[in-house]
Amino acid sequence: MTINRGRVRWQCRRALLELDLVFTRFLERHFDRLSDDQLADLDDLLRCDDYDLWAMVNGSKECGQERWQEMIALLRER
């Protein structure tokens, strides 16, 4: 099944401003270059609760899944 990029882009809109800002940077730098596999990993990561996601991005919580690690690293890039 192919993942719609537009949907994933929209779902980068989150409940917390911290995440909106992190995703803005990520969308500008990386989003268009993601492979289909990477897009699937991101799609999976986006199902996370916002506080868990922010905790993984800011490093206060361990990344829960191996398949999320690459995306978390890209999101952490400053």
Place this chain on the structure above:
Amino acid sequence: MNVAKRTFDAVIVGAGGAGLRAALQLSEAGLKTAVLTKVFPTRSHTVAAQGGVAASLGNSTEDNWHWHMYDTVKGSDWLGDQDAIEFMVRKANEVVVELEHYGMPFDRTDNGKIYQRPFGGHSMNYGQAPVMRSCAAADRTGHAMLHALYQRNVRANTQFFVEWMALDLIRNSEGDVVGVTAIEMETGEVSIFHAKATIFATGGAGRIYYSSTNAFINTGDGVGMAARAGIPLEDMEFWQFHPTGVAGAGVLITEGVRGEGGILRNASGERFMERYAPNLKDLASRDVVSRSMVTEINEGRGCGPDKDHVLLDITHLSPETILKRLPGIREISIQFAGVDPIKAPIPVVPTCHYQMGGIPTNYKGQVVVPKDGNPNVPVSGFYAAGECACASVHGANRLGTNSLLDLLVFGKSAGETVVEDFKSGNLTLKPLPADAADVSLARINRLETQKGGTEVHDVRLDMQRTMQKHAGVFRFNDLLVEGVEKIKEVAEQAKTTQIGDKSKVWNTARTEALELDNLIEVAKATMISAEARKESRGAHVRDDAPDTAENPNGRDDKNWLKHTLWYSEGNRLDYKPVNLKPLSDDVDPIALAKRTY
């Protein structure tokens, strides 16, 4: 063009706390209820509310609703309607206990009751001493609340339309509301939601400001839709600012940083709060600190290349203290200011946080407008609750923890009113006007075909910078006058936005253009209402309305104890009286007094 039509007893726009609470009331009463939401319900901005929800349960200290009412009226700087405030504080215990029964994991006392903590502005015995009134679930109160309400709605068979954006309110020739139009992001198709009752619970529009703590979804969609449909907006000049948002980002740096010894400095490194508040210094109240910061910036002592912020310095604290007590703040500063606060101070600026005004409602959640000399005539079929509505319980300034209470009480109340009207046969499915979807289709079509227009990003940024500079936390007559002209120019630019991406499905550029149509209505309402109000009151503080013997704190009750009503058409202003009379005859009004803490 053929537009799909769906019919419901009630349609609710927004699935944050207010929308979910209203939906629950309707679904549990058996009404066929649709909830439209741009994002998955548990990703609504209610999630970000941390402080708690106020209720005079008296579990941790003695308390009663009279004291809570007093604090709320005083917090509002007497602009709040006392009937709605009485209603809210008296309903507080009921709605909090209900949430407890829905499984909300409140913090507990040793004997198993809901634990309550103190919060700024809440007092016992009419301002005598701090009271413990805030019920919280750790620092995730909004998050826990939203999850509890969502689960309950799933159980009650509420029908969610996730990733649907409402576009326009549908009114018939009588002015009655008969539903909304909405676009499904996945298909790009516009549909009509025909309903007996329409409830707006779309949250605030904090994104009108350049520096805002609000998430990107907070674009005031309901407020904008109401304004375009001819509904006036009430008290839009009143916005709550937080003194310390990260400059350029908006992310909140909590008061706790100054509590731990953080010091605000200007460009020359001076601890400027010593001049403004010699005793409390950096720990003075939010409004005093915010105004002092703006004065420093306006007088050329701001920091950075644009001299547009000040610095919050904790470098004198030991790295151990920062790592132990303020780890989250350090991470925010590194992420969003590029500064490790152990080594260098954090750039900060007063930041927009909460919208006190909104769609005018009464305590029943009915949207009310002036008609035939009566300032508060319900609009048939139309209801609103939460931050998008103005009941008005927050008046000129909101107390912390009253926002979660507002959305619970008035979400429920709007739901109850709809259910009552439904059962008594007062709610009927009125015919749709023939042109019900025309306005929305024309908006979509304009975006498809616009050439040589403006860029959404540029216009939004222009709007945000204009609002920040001209209608910020501390207001000046000349800046406001200039701001009115500027925001009108920006509004003209917003009429010709264009998008490069014309794809039908999941078109985020189109969504952002449609959101801007809503934001710009709120921005105009704010600037024009603020310019017109010549006093200082609550969060609206003017340089030319200072504290005098005749007008304490610059508040002018003789001329300005009234609600603003702004109409989009012609940017017309009107006013209506504040209701100083409580709901019950045996409750004494809270008499006008100077607001001091």
